[in-house]
Amino acid sequence: MKSATTFLMFQGQANEAIEQYQQWFTDLEVASLSYTENSQQVAMAVLHLKGLKLMVNDSVIQHNFTFTPSTSIFIECDSEEEISYLVTHILEGGLALMPLDNYGFSKKFAWIQDRFGVSWQLSYN
Structure with missing residues (x-):
């Protein structure tokens, strides 16, 4: 491989x-x-x-599918400012699947979908 x-x-x-x-x-x-x-x-x-x-x-071929939230890009942020910035900007035209919050496994975490349909998990500990 x-x-x-x-x-x-x-x-x-x-x-x-x-x-x-x-x-x-x-x-x-x-x-x-x-x-x-x-x-x-x-x-x-x-x-x-x-x-x-x-x-x-x-794609040069039109498909009847797009991105799914179950596949996402996971980003570990360096600061609270960075995660807040990214969440604010990625949410413009997007969707909060899990809004920025403390879910116990991360001090600050958000799972969001951008306006193109790509899902991002953002975490700050």
Whole structure:
């Protein structure tokens, strides 16, 4: 086995999502980004976030499915300010599956879905 990577498939919103993620996560690195011919659809992008490699694309085929909250990206935040910032911004147009709170297993925790449908678990201890 050569590698294992998280893959996020969008349907026309990949470029917008990448730009949004760069605003939320200032240390997000776009390692590569290519577009389909004659469009702004992302053929393939490779992102790096805190050691996590993400592959991102826009599907050329329309599917009857999208992201599910049961698969999420888990982020361990460095400070209360960081988790508050991320929760506030990711929730713009998104959905709180578990609002920011102390659930006993984490001093501050939130499970939220961004406006693209991608789920994020944010934790601060």
